[in-house]
Amino acid sequence: MSDLLAATSTTLGVPEDLVRRSAEARAAEAGSNVDEILTAWGGGEAIVVTSSAAPEPPPSVEVSSEPPAQQEDVAPDIVIETPPAQTAPMATAPPGTYQPPVLVGAPDKPGMIILGAIGLFLVVLMMGLIGPSVATDEPGSRTSEIPYSQTAVNGQRVYASLGCAACHTQMVRPVVADVGLGAVTLNDTNQVVGDRRFGPDLSDVGTRMTSSQLEATVTGDTTKHPPHNLAPKDMTALVAYLLESRNSEG
Amino acid sequence: MGEDDSRVAANHLVTGAFFLVLGGGLQLLSLMSLRFADIFPITYGRLEPMANLTLMIGFVSISLIGGIYYVLPRLTGARLSVSSLARFELFGIAGLVLVGLLAIGFGFGTGGQPFGLPWWINLPMTLLLAVPALVTIGTISDRSENRSYVTLWFVLGGVIWLPLLYLAFSSGDLPYLSSTAVAYTDVFFSAGFVTMFLFTVGTGLFYYTMVRELDVSLASRQLALVGFWSLGFAAVWWGTAQLMFGPGPSYLSGVGAALGLAFPIGALANAANASLTLEGAWDKVRDRPDLRAGVLGLYLGVGVAVMAALAGFRSIASVAALTGFWQAIEYAAISGVGTLLIASVSFSAVPRLFGRELYTRRTKTFLTLTLTGSVGVLVFMAASGLVSGYSWIGGSNSGAYVDVGEGWGAGLGGSVETMMLIAVGFAIVTFFGQLAYAATIIGTVTQGKAATQEVLVAKATVDE
Numbered sequence: 001m002s003d004l005l006a007a008t009s010t011t012l013g014v015p016e017d018l019v020r021r022s023a024e025a026r027a028a029e030a031g032s033n034v035d036e037i038l039t040a041w042g043g044g045e046a047i048v049v050t051s052s053a054a055p056e057p058p059p060s061v062e063v064s065s066e067p068p069a070q071q072e073d074v075a076p077d078i079v080i081e082t083p084p085a086q087t088a089p090m091a092t093a094p095p096g097t098y099q100p101p102v103l104v105g106a107p108d109k110p111g112m113i114i115l116g117a118i119g120l121f122l123v124v125l126m127m128g129l130i131g132p133s134v135a136t137d138e139p140g141s142r143t144s145e146i147p148y149s150q151t152a153v154n155g156q157r158v159y160a161s162l163g164c165a166a167c168h169t170q171m172v173r174p175v176v177a178d179v180g181l182g183a184v185t186l187n188d189t190n191q192v193v194g195d196r197r198f199g200p201d202l203s204d205v206g207t208r209m210t211s212s213q214l215e216a217t218v219t220g221d222t223t224k225h226p227p228h229n230l231a232p233k234d235m236t237a238l239v240a241y242l243l244e245s246r247n248s249e250g
Numbered sequence: 251m252g253e254d255d256s257r258v259a260a261n262h263l264v265t266g267a268f269f270l271v272l273g274g275g276l277q278l279l280s281l282m283s284l285r286f287a288d289i290f291p292i293t294y295g296r297l298e299p300m301a302n303l304t305l306m307i308g309f310v311s312i313s314l315i316g317g318i319y320y321v322l323p324r325l326t327g328a329r330l331s332v333s334s335l336a337r338f339e340l341f342g343i344a345g346l347v348l349v350g351l352l353a354i355g356f357g358f359g360t361g362g363q364p365f366g367l368p369w370w371i372n373l374p375m376t377l378l379l380a381v382p383a384l385v386t387i388g389t390i391s392d393r394s395e396n397r398s399y400v401t402l403w404f405v406l407g408g409v410i411w412l413p414l415l416y417l418a419f420s421s422g423d424l425p426y427l428s429s430t431a432v433a434y435t436d437v438f439f440s441a442g443f444v445t446m447f448l449f450t451v452g453t454g455l456f457y458y459t460m461v462r463e464l465d466v467s468l469a470s471r472q473l474a475l476v477g478f479w480s481l482g483f484a485a486v487w488w489g490t491a492q493l494m495f496g497p498g499p500s501y502l503s504g505v506g507a508a509l510g511l512a513f514p515i516g517a518l519a520n521a522a523n524a525s526l527t528l529e530g531a532w533d534k535v536r537d538r539p540d541l542r543a544g545v546l547g548l549y550l551g552v553g554v555a556v557m558a559a560l561a562g563f564r565s566i567a568s569v570a571a572l573t574g575f576w577q578a579i580e581y582a583a584i585s586g587v588g589t590l591l592i593a594s595v596s597f598s599a600v601p602r603l604f605g606r607e608l609y610t611r612r613t614k615t616f617l618t619l620t621l622t623g624s625v626g627v628l629v630f631m632a633a634s635g636l637v638s639g640y641s642w643i644g645g646s647n648s649g650a651y652v653d654v655g656e657g658w659g660a661g662l663g664g665s666v667e668t669m670m671l672i673a674v675g676f677a678i679v680t681f682f683g684q685l686a687y688a689a690t691i692i693g694t695v696t697q698g699k700a701a702t703q704e705v706l707v708a709k710a711t712v713d714e
Contacts, residue, residue, distance in 0.1 A: 100602070100704045102327040103462060106471065108398035110390050110406060117407045120482050121414050121446075127505070128486030129418060129438045132498035133431030144497075160361030163295025163354075171433075173495035175568045177642035180649065187497035193433035195363060195492045197572040197638075198284060198294075226287035226294060 008038045132187075144186040148244050155241030156192065158234045165194035170203045170245065182207070182248040191245065199225070206246040214239045255323055255330040255706055260603040262316025262340055263596050267691040269308030269347065270589065274684035276301035277585065281677045285670050292355060299365035300354050306364060307375070308347040310448055310588045311412065312340065315382045317455045317595040318405050320603065322389045323706050325402050325458070331388025332381075339381035346375050362422055363436040364443075364580070372420040380413035399461075400474040404454020407482055411446040415439055430497045434490065441489025444583045445513060449551060450481045452591030453520045456544035459598045460527060463541060464534060469526030473519045480516030488513055488558035492576050494567040503564050510562035517555035521548040539613035539690075540597035546621055547590030553625075554582050557632065569643065574670070575635030578628045585680055586624025590617075593687055600694050605703025609693030612686040619683030626676025634669035641666070 008023075009016040023037040148156065159165070170191035172181045182204030185191070191203060209217070215235060220227025230238065280297035283290045290297065319336060323329055330336060350367045353359060360366030367375070386409045390402070415438075421427065422435035461468055468474065487510035490502050524545060528535055535541045558579050561570045570576070593616065601608045 100324050100706065102395070103325055103399045103401070103458065104395050104397040105399040105402075105468075107396050108402075110387075110398060110402065113403050113406045114387065114410060116479075117410045117482065118414075120479070121411055124442075124483065124485050125414075125418060125438075128490055129431075129434050132434045132490065132493075132502055133428065160366070161357045161359055163293070163299060163359065163361050163366075165361050166295040166298050166363065169572055171493075171496050171572075173571075175495050176646055177568065177639060179646040185497050187428070187430045187499075189429050189497055191429055192361070193429050193493075193497065195433060195437055195572060196577070198574070220288055226283065226290070228293065 004035060004038045008041050011041070144183060144189040144191075144247055146190060146244065146247060148190070149240060151237050152241040152244040155234075155237035155239070158230070158238045159192060159241055162228060162238075164202075165192050166196055167198040168200065168202045169194040169197045170201065172201060172203050172247065182246075185247065189247075191247070202242060202245055203247045204245065206243045207248055209242075211239050211243050214242050254333050255319065256603045256704070258330065258333050258336045258340070259316050259320035259599065261337070262312050262319060263600055263603075264691060264695065265340060265344055266309050266313030266316060266592065267596075267688040269304050269312060269344075270684050271688045273301055273304030273309050274585070274681045276304055277581075278674075278677050278681045281670075281674050285667065285674055295361075296354050296357075296359065299359060299363070300351050302364035303347060303350050303354065303367070305584050305588075306443060307343065307350075310443075310584060310592065311379065312343060313592045313596065314408070314447070314451045314455070315339070317592065317599065318382055318386065318409065318451065320595065320599045321401055321405065321455060321458045322386060324462075325399055325405075326389055326393035327395055328389050328392035329706065331385055331392055333385070335381050336385050339378050342374065342378040346371055346378065350375075360423060362432065364440045369420070369423050372416075372423060376413055376416050376420055379416050383409040383413060385409075399458070400468060400471055400478070401454040401458040403474070403478050404450050404457070407478060408447050408451035408454070411442070411450070411482070411485075415442045415446060418442075433493060433496070434498065437489035437492050438486050440580065441487075442485040444580070445481050445488075445516070446485045448583065448588050448591075449517065449555075450478065452547065452588065452594075453477065453481070453551075455595040456524065456548065456591055459540055459544060459594050460524060463538060463598060464528070464531050466527060466531060468523065469529075470523050473523040473526075477516045477519035477523065480512045480519060482516075484510065484513035484516055484555075488562055488579075491558075491562035491567050492571055494562075494564065494571050503567075507562045507564065510559045514552065514555040514559045517548070517552045521552050524548050539608065539610065539617060540594050542617055543590045543597060544594030546617065547587050547594060550582065550590065550621065550624065551587040554579055554587060554628070557628075569639035570632075570635055571639075573635030573638045574631045574673075575639070578631035578635060578673075581631065581677075582624050582628040585684075586620065586628070589620055589624075589684065589687065593617075593620075593690075596687075596691060600691055601698065601701060602704035604695055604698070605701055606694055606698030607701045609690055609698045611693065612689045616683050616686035616690060619679050619686060621683075623676045623678075623680025623683055626679065627673045630669045630673040630676065634666045634673065637666050637669065 005016055005020055005023075009019045019038070019041070020034075023034045023041070026037045027034045170189070171185045171193045172178045172183060174184050178184075178201070181201050185193070185203060205214070217225050218228050218230070218235065218238060276297060279290060280294055280301050283292075283294040283297055287294070292300075319330060319333075350365070350371050353368055353371060354365065358368050360368065386405060390406070419435055419439035422432045427435070457468060457474065460466075487506045490498065490506050491510060494503055494506065528541075528545070535545060557575075560566055561575060561579070597608055597613065600606075
């Protein structure tokens with residue numbers, strides 16, 4: 001067996017002891033003997049064939065994340081599915097190609113990873129999304145809901161579709177930076193909260209600007225605001241929404 | 251059968267490169283529209299979600315899914331399960347991204363962040379994003395091995411979390427959700443996508459690339475374990491910090507600041523693991539663009555994670571929240587870390603899948619420009635955000651901004667605008683880096699020198 005082992009080792013470019021242990025493990029699993037396995041591997045079926053286009057890279061041995069000392073009782077070390085050629089002609093890789101090694105690590109249960117991942121997601125979902133979203137005050141006791149007209153509600157849709165929330169918040173926080181912007185926004189707000197403030201906060205814009213000023217701003221006539229060319233109906237609705245955004249008068 | 255699997259992976263990676271160029275261009279335009287508002291027919295409010303959709307779903311998701319399809323057979327020894335579904339998933343997601351761009355551009359978007367798509371796009375998108383989970387779990391169930399390399403955890407976690415995240419994100423369209431819930435849905439998805447999918451899968455794929463290319467052992471399975479679960483747990487906290495002091499419950503401040511530290515812990519664990527693994531092989535890393543890209547991506551990821559975690563503390567959040575500081579982090583995470591980690595697996599996989607050598611004429615350009623550009627945007631946009639925040643505080647104290655509200659343009663003199671202008675300059679640099687990435691991928695496929703091709707001959711195939 002030693003000659004065969006040496007030949008296979010040379011063919012595969014893998015140390016003899018690794019080849020021997022892998023072949024033994026494979027033979028035990030397949031119910032055949034080690035020589036048959038070595039013959040199949042040494043023949044090169046499904047492992048490596050010569051390349052007509054470029055130098056052939058040596059086949060790699062999979063690398064485990066565990067230190068070698070801990071792997072002594074773990075088999076097999078080489079996991080290249082290579083049945084005997086006579087029973088599996090399909091296993092031969094075409095010329096100019098080679099079969100990649102299979103990279104494996106330590107014994108593991110992917111089912112636990114799946115369960116853990118789903119469980120973790122649910123925990124994160126509860127703490128980071130559902131928890132913050134649940135109203136904490138009794139209805140009517142403290143509210144930042146604004147009684148918008150139907151035209152203004154339509155305008156809120158225009159506000160959303162234009163992507164106004166990409167630059168404007170409708171969220172006044174109890175911090176120094178937001179002093180004077182209006183009443184603090186509570187979690188029952190019906191405004192478009194947003195998380196960016198490249199432009200001014202619009203929670204209370206209705207108390208600061210007139211409809212003509214708002215329209216001039218939206219069309220980009222008076223400020224650095226990007227121009228929006230809206231249909232008259234949409235412009236009316238949007239201006240109504242902004243004009244009725246008066247959270248300091250609640 | 252193996253060729254089919256390889257083709258599926260290759261098609262994903264090439265399609266991802268196309269979307270990177272498209273998304274990078276849109277992102278550049280959106281940043282320019284912030285500074286030069288009146289020169290674009292489409293405003294920032296639509297350009298930004300269009301760019302986010304293209305980069306997050308079109309580029310990052312499709313490319314990482316391609317990377318997953320590339321490594322799965324190489325980790326399990328089994329052919330891809332339901333690979334026909336995987337092919338359909340690529341066409342489906344790519345098509346929906348293009349339809350989504352039109353929908354947002356023509357005003358059918360919902361206005362949400364990072365992109366608000368109508369329900370008739372969100373629904374099929376959620377289903378399509380679940381396909382990689384089916385393929386992954388099916389492939390693992392077909393494997394003959396009972397041992398897992400660490401990459402398999404990262405891949406499994408990522409493909410399970412992605413559709414769940416998107417499902418939670420899509421729930422923001424439900425009519426009975428409160429405005430507060432919608433806001434939290436948006437930041438939940440943005441943050442979760444970066445940590446639970448991009449960082450997780452990108453790091454896992456780099457663990458494969460590194461060990462495979464250098465033929466070395468991974469330094470520590472335990473560190474990888476810490477990195478994996480920390481990234482998963484860090485998901486939402488740096489997102490909710492953006493809404494700190496907002497309409498959410500006050501407990502979020504304390505909890506978010508503490509748990510947000512899981513983000514840098516995860517990123518650091520993975521970067522340290524990679525560094526330990528590469529000990530003694532750094533000279534080889536310098537010669538390998540795939541390894542260099544991965545290492546740079548991991549290190550940049552640590553910087554991004556530290557900044558995000560710091561901003562979760564109340565004192566910093568009171569200044570940085572709602573400003574360009576957060577946009578800087580998101581930019582660096584996706585256009586910097588994401589591009590580098592994806593380039594790592596692409597530069598390793600595409601030559602093997604096509605049987606051609608890597609087209610290296612643009613790789614150095616790609617690495618230099620991507621790193622320089624994304625770090626430049628990160629620094630200057632974050633700085634502009636901090637100046638905005640301090641200006642708001644000063645303005646509110648003095649009453650200067652009370653009559654007009656506040657905005658980033660209200661920063662000290664013209665300093666914020668100047669910093670944003672510099673950031674736009676760095677974004678242009680990044681865009682050229684993205685072009686270099688696409689040139690490398692396309693160049694490899696069309697002009698790369700012939701080399702040995704890697705063909706899968708899996709046991710399942712033989713048994714048939």
